[in-house]
Amino acid sequence: MQLDEKWIYAHLPEDCADDPIDVFSGFYLDGLTVMSEGERGAEDSVVYRAKDEDDLRYWQLEEICGFVGKAENSKRWRYSRHHAENGEWFYIEHRNYDYDAIEDPRLSGFERFLRNLKYGFPAERWEEKVKERVFMMNRWYSVPHWDYDRDRLCFIEISDSKEHDGDTMIEEPRAGSIIGITD
Numbered sequence: 001m002q003l004d005e006k007w008i009y010a011h012l013p014e015d016c017a018d019d020p021i022d023v024f025s026g027f028y029l030d031g032l033t034v035m036s037e038g039e040r041g042a043e044d045s046v047v048y049r050a051k052d053e054d055d056l057r058y059w060q061l062e063e064i065c066g067f068v069g070k071a072e073n074s075k076r077w078r079y080s081r082h083h084a085e086n087g088e089w090f091y092i093e094h095r096n097y098d099y100d101a102i103e104d105p106r107l108s109g110f111e112r113f114l115r116n117l118k119y120g121f122p123a124e125r126w127e128e129k130v131k132e133r134v135f136m137m138n139r140w141y142s143v144p145h146w147d148y149d150r151d152r153l154c155f156i157e158i159s160d161s162k163e164h165d166g167d168t169m170i171e172e173p174r175a176g177s178i179i180g181i182t183d
Contacts, residue, residue: 001027001034004057011061011120012068019068024060032056058125065116066109082179090179106137107155115153 001024008021026037032050050056079091110133117126130148134155137146143161148154 001029001060003060007057008061008064012064013116013119015070016068016116021064021068023064023067029056034059058121061120062117062129065120066113069112069116079178092180093178104137110137111154114148118153 003021003024005021009017012019012021026039027047028035028037032052032055033046034048034050034056035044036047038044048056048059050059079093082090082092084090114126114130114133117129121129130150134144134146134148137155138144141159141161143159145157145159145161146155147158149156
């Protein structure tokens, strides 16, 4: 697929200047329509229909932003897994923490993606992507738990609600499973 590499690199943060952006293996353009090559004899399929050249460039930028940059992994969680015994996890509790949650592997990837998009997307289009990711982060909460701090460019907790899977609560440390407290 044809990329306007100069335009894309100009719309990525500086720390992504050396990252490869060829993430479209198996895709090709049919005018303004992005097509995926059929796999194992399947027919080719439409991936995206762009309205115009700008729309196509922004779609490509959005796809690339999901693969470039470094995730922020320096946040401290209240509970972190230490080890498992007899199929049950044991945790370390941190007195100082940024988030009151055990783990959500999507957080750092979503934050990286939105930081990258902020650099190159028009404000309204970026805000739409923020709202989409906040919705996804709150999928397993009865009461919205996450929001996105648009100044600090990271997710923040806005409630003490717990995750659920429809019927039960998911992975909160059970009594007796916190084996240590650290700063």
